[in-house]
Amino acid sequence: MTKVSPLHPRAESLRIRERLVDGFNAGLVVPEGLAAHGRGEAFDYILGEQTTKHARRAIEATAAMLLLAKHPVISVNGNVAALVPVDVAKLAKAINAKIEVNLFHGSVKREVAIARWLRKHGAKEVLGTGKKFSIRINEIHSNRRKVDRRGIAAADVVLVPLEDGDRTEALKKLGKRVIAIDLNPMSRTAQAADITIVDNIVRAMPLLIKTAGRLSYQPRARLRKKAKNFDNRANLRATFRAVRERLNLSK
Ligand code: ATP
Ligand code: MG
Numbered sequence: 001m002t003k004v005s006p007l008h009p010r011a012e013s014l015r016i017r018e019r020l021v022d023g024f025n026a027g028l029v030v031p032e033g034l035a036a037h038g039r040g041e042a043f044d045y046i047l048g049e050q051t052t053k054h055a056r057r058a059i060e061a062t063a064a065m066l067l068l069a070k071h072p073v074i075s076v077n078g079n080v081a082a083l084v085p086v087d088v089a090k091l092a093k094a095i096n097a098k099i100e101v102n103l104f105h106g107s108v109k110r111e112v113a114i115a116r117w118l119r120k121h122g123a124k125e126v127l128g129t130g131k132k133f134s135i136r137i138n139e140i141h142s143n144r145r146k147v148d149r150r151g152i153a154a155a156d157v158v159l160v161p162l163e164d165g166d167r168t169e170a171l172k173k174l175g176k177r178v179i180a181i182d183l184n185p186m187s188r189t190a191q192a193a194d195i196t197i198v199d200n201i202v203r204a205m206p207l208l209i210k211t212a213g214r215l216s217y218q219p220r221a222r223l224r225k226k227a228k229n230f231d232n233r234a235n236l237r238a239t240f241r242a243v244r245e246r247l248n249l250s251k
Helices: 010-024 031-047 053-068 076-084 087-096 106-120 165-173 188-192 201-217 221-230 232-249
Strands: 072-075 097-101 134-136 146-148 158-159 177-182 195-197
Touching: 010 031, 010 076, 010 097, 010 158, 010 201, 031 087, 031 232, 053 165, 053 177, 053 195, 053 201, 053 221, 053 232, 072 087, 076 087, 076 106, 076 201, 087 106, 087 188, 087 201, 097 106, 097 195, 158 201, 165 177, 177 188, 188 195, 195 232
Parallel strands: 072 097, 072 158, 158 177, 177 195
Antiparallel strands: 134 146
16 A cells, blocks of 8 residues: 555545555455546545535434334445445444445455455454355346345345445335435435435445434434435435535635
């Protein structure tokens, strides 16, 4: 890993890139994952590389929905594993969720490498590797139709950070509640999810863990109200407005 100077104006962004490059060299991330990160970076730049109040609202609703879920599952791909492995383990513990490896560009070798990497960073159990428990869902046409019957197949709520649109729509068709973390408020994923956190996953995950910890002491009726009152369309519209305002200011 090359050392990024803390004086560089984009130091944090460069450090995140380094994490992905390390993940690529370790066989967790595919080249397409590096390109997808670039798309995310562009939106992050426009958003000012900070968590908006709209993202905070989505995080609050997410924590409530995850705490209320019967079988919550966190779906993990190579980028997620490379960027926030410790946070994935911590969040799973905080909300009692299962972790499942689910890859767009799937290979058994990469699945196993990601599962091992997550365990090394504190995850107790990682589903989604091997054939024994895997089943296919016909709504999905890519490799990702393979899901674990103990995980996503049985889930009522699925957290899908950095997800592809096809899969998000398929999970919705299967009757799952879907929560996305996606810097692009225009992506099909962002539009199809029940809750979209428009924020960088490296900022959103620690906040989500903290919020889940705080809300875990609240009565369930209060959590239900929080989850029910959240309007994803309205929140995305507010995010677009915030983006427009920022672009106007830079004229
Ligand atoms: P969709 O398929 O949902 O229409 P897409 O095809 O534009 O979206 P994909 O390549 O399928 O995008 O998925 C990658 C998504 O992840 C992109 O929308 C990108 O903005 C987002 N993304 C990339 N890196 C991050 C990150 N660090 N934090 C949050 N989101 C990110
Ligand atoms: Mg896509």
